[in-house]
Amino acid sequence: xxxxxxxxxxxxxxxxxxxxxxxxxxxxxxxxxxxxxxxxxxxxxxxxxxxxxxxxxxxxxxxxxxxxxxxxxxxxxxxxxx
Amino acid sequence: xxxxxxxxxxxxxxxxxxxxxxxxxxxxxxxxxxxxxxxxxxxxxxxxxxxxxxxxxxxxxxxxxxxxxxxxxxxxxxxxxxxxxxxxxxxxxxxxxxxxxxxxxxxxxxxxxxxxxxxxxxxxxxxxxxxxxxxxxxxxxxxxxxxxxxxxxxxxxxxxxxxxxxxxxxxxxxxxxxxxxxxxxxxxxxxxxxxxxxxxxxxxxxxxxxxxxxxxxxxxxxxxxxxxx
Numbered sequence: 125x126x127x128x129x130x131x132x133x134x135x136x137x138x139x140x141x142x143x144x145x146x147x148x149x150x151x152x153x154x155x156x157x158x159x160x161x162x163x164x165x166x167x168x169x170x171x172x173x174x175x176x177x178x179x180x181x182x183x184x185x186x187x188x189x190x191x192x193x194x195x196x197x198x199x200x201x202x203x204x205x206x
Numbered sequence: 207x208x209x210x211x212x213x214x215x216x217x218x219x220x221x222x223x224x225x226x227x228x229x230x231x232x233x234x235x236x237x238x239x240x241x242x243x244x245x246x247x248x249x250x251x252x253x254x255x256x257x258x259x260x261x262x263x264x265x266x267x268x269x270x271x272x273x274x275x276x277x278x279x280x281x282x283x284x285x286x287x288x289x290x291x292x293x294x295x296x297x298x299x300x301x302x303x304x305x306x307x308x309x310x311x312x313x314x315x316x317x318x319x320x321x322x323x324x325x326x327x328x329x330x331x332x333x334x335x336x337x338x339x340x341x342x343x344x345x346x347x348x349x350x351x352x353x354x355x356x357x358x359x360x361x362x363x364x365x366x367x368x369x370x371x372x373x374x375x376x377x378x379x380x381x382x383x384x385x386x387x388x389x390x391x392x393x394x395x396x397x398x399x400x401x402x403x404x405x406x407x408x409x410x411x412x413x414x415x416x417x418x419x420x421x422x423x424x425x426x427x428x429x430x431x432x433x434x435x
Contacts, residue, residue, distance in 0.1 A: 139354060140388070142312050191271070194264055194300065196307040197354060 127172045128205040129184045133193045134165030168192055180204050207435050210238040210248035212278065212294075214258035214269045219291065219411060223254045226411040229424060230431045240272040250287040250434040251278050253294025255347070255409060265308060265350045266296030275301060287332060287434045288403045289426075292348055295395070295405030304396055304405045305363070306355035312388025316349040320419070321386055321408060323394055324374040327367055330401035335429025341378055342371075342422040344413035346394075351387040351407040353396075363396060371395035371406055 135141050141163055148162040170187070174180045184202050193200040209227045213220045220237065227235045236246055240258075245251060258269035269275065275297070282288045282303050290298040298304045311317055323342045327333055336342075355363060363369055371394040375384040380392040387407070395406030410423025 140309060140312070140352070142310050142314050142352075142388070146314055191263070191267065194267065194307050196299075196305075196356070197309065 130203045131168040132201045207249040212238045214240045217256035219255035222411040226414045243273040253290040255292030266300040270300040290405040298405040308350045309352040317386045318347040323371040331433035343420040353389040
């Protein structure tokens with residue numbers, strides 16, 4: 125069965141995000157006063173051929189912790205879409 | 207003694223490292239291809255600078271899984287001497303041989319300039335050719351050299367004297383201006399607990415001959431060669 129999984133990788137709380145800060149300053153200059161914080165990250169869209177959602181979660185979890193995210197500085201979230 | 211310089215697709219300081227070790231007398235220097243799983247009996251391995259695998263995903267994250275790196279990790283865990291320079295340092299962090307991670311430079315810019323390093327440690331064989339407190343001049347050239355470690359790891363590094371080099375000004379003082387990338391505590395290089403793996407962002411191999419502006423980097427290669435002999 126084919127599944128799609130989105131892996132969202134984002135810097136952990138407390139890790140300096142100079143890109144996010146720079147984008148935040150640019151937004152403030154554009155008048156977006158109500159946006160008080162920007163954190164940057166990235167999304168990986170994966171297609172997986174597996175038998176069950178549980179298997180997909182296991183495979184994608186391993187892929188995320190081994191390669192897609194660096195657990196020293198990043199957290200990840202997995203969303204499985206049938 | 208025999209020195210291995212690893213070449214990844216995108217390495218660009220491999221020949222500089224090769225040449226630096228040729229300047230230290232009595233060495234045989236060989237290249238180790240990333241697809242190979244043979245470190246050819248080398249006494250020390252160098253992970254050179256560059257942009258391995260295009261720096262895709264995160265700097266060093268793909269190189270860390272190359273066949274040669276499995277052997278380099280085994281070699282390091284067995285006590286073999288490994289020096290990672292710039293992208294090589296990033297690979298050592300990704301592989302877990304050294305703690306911490308690299309963030310983008312606080313300026314968000316690629317920084318390429320001369321810096322001054324203060325030697326923080328010389329009481330291990332790897333660094334015994336250096337003198338604690340000495341100032342060394344060499345270049346940095348990187349976009350992701352902003353060293354980060356969580357507070358517990360950082361305090362362990364500092365309390366165990368595992369910070370090897372710090373960015374300083376010409377008076378030897380750690381200042382914000384002398385730090386090219388925002389690295390925490392001005393850290394430019396660290397060593398593992400066992401004392402056989404060093405990672406550093408600056409480029410000693412580009413500072414081995416006076417005609418290049420500085421020969422300070424040669425001291426580190428001489429020190430490593432003496433230790434691994």
